[in-house]
Amino acid sequence: MFNRPALTDIVARTRGDLLTRLTQDELLRRADAEINTRVLAGASHEIHGYLDWISLQIIYDTADDELLVRWASIWKVERKDAQFASGNVLVTGTAGQTIEAGSVLKRPDGALFDVTADTVLGASATAVPVLAEVAGVAGNTDAGMQLTFLNPIANVQSVVVVDSNKLANGSDIESIPDLRARFIERIQNPPSGGAADDYVEWAKEVPGVTRAWVYPKEMGAGTVTVRFVRDDDPTIIPDPTEVAAVKSYIDSKRPVTADLYVVAPTPVTLNFNIQLTPSTVAVKGAVEASLRDLLLREAAPGVTLLISHIREAISTAAGETDNVLISPTTNQVYTTGQMPVFGAISWV
Known part of the structure; x- marks a missing residue:
């Protein structure tokens, strides 16, 4: 990792180098040596700053937004444009x-x-x-x-x-954090001609899709089932139009030998009953945000959501000093296709 020296360190280095090359008489005749030292050190400090910036741009997880988009494009991971509903x-x-x-x-x-x-x-x-x-x-x-x-x-x-199908498929331009995560995932999981990871990546290439899961042989031999969600929409569960859009896109990418099924997860509302200390608006908001983040990280179709992780999410919320989780009281187990979605919190 490149370590950029402080300006004071560069001044001291330059001064030391300059003074070691001058005799005492020369020092007396050249009293502007200190000025020259600071001018040279200032220029060097700017160059070091540029080197420091470059060291961040050549690594994908620290590159600035503009260069990240360019790096990703070279790897054929294009930033998803905003789409019209x-x-x-x-x-x-x-x-x-x-x-x-x-x-x-x-x-x-x-x-x-x-x-x-x-x-x-x-x-x-x-x-x-x-x-x-x-x-x-x-x-x-x-x-x-x-x-x-x-x-x-x-x-x-x-x-x-x-009408009953609503106005759908509108999505915002892909955020830089989402693009960075998808880009790094592409590097770590290169295309494999139709492997499970490929189906996940294909689904996530569709605008609006944020998370996806693949289930080989769920519908029988030679089948692939894909489920996905749209976390940035008011409702994360996709509607039939959005499901059809993902299936159409994956059909254009997948091996012709696979039978593809794209289906929406079955949402199961997860409610909480919590006794909280202190029971202020700010702390309640922090607890809700922490629980929503837990579901964003761990909720998936057919998952088992651990009660210990729910308790941890509440306990680590900013401002919380004590709590009692009245419900749920056990691990939350979901069957094939079922997925927990945030419901409501009842405060005791």
Whole structure:
């Protein structure tokens, strides 16, 4: 590891080197030797600083954001771009009326969505495809949410609703920590022509996917089952549209001999009942954050979540001095496909 010397050390080295090369008479005639020493040391200190920076950029786990993206790209690990939420809204109006592409809908919070294709209304509510104007997870919209046409259309009801499949697949640009983790994982687990790790990596290459697991032969000989979650979405469990997107992507990568199944984990809500000391808002928030972090690190389909780890997460929360975990009281065991998701905390 490169150790950058302090400026005072560089000054002392330069002064010592300079003085050893001058006689006493020369010192008297050249009283500006100290000034020269400091000027040279300052320049050297800047060079040492650059060397210190370079030493961090050549290692993947310490490289700055811009260079990390470049390093990852060389290894063919591309940063995932933000994606636009899309889906259908149900529009009611006079049969035969056309909803033109480019018509704009507005959500109550101001988010805008564009109609993507000319659609002729039928006798009942008609599905009209829309796309969020701004990429990101904020564009995802629950089924049943009401949107309003920004400019009213004759013979068409201004208020529409999102259909049962919701507006989905919106995701933010991949964070640098997530890219770094995925990049290092790629180096440590190089592609192996369809090995288990390959399926995990392929799933995580899809925008919005943050964690994935693979289960060979779960559906029988020659089968591969993949489950995944989207931790940055309001609900981490993917919907059918998001599941289909991951399956389509992996199908384009996997060996043709494997039968692929991509399914969403089955969520099982995990609630907590805790007696906490001190029982302040700040400490309660710290405990909740610690428990959520535990699930982020250890929750997986079919996992056994240890009660000792739950107790540890509570006890290590900032500000906590004592606690009693009233429930759960035992290890939390989940069957195939089941996955614990954070529910609520009851404070005693």
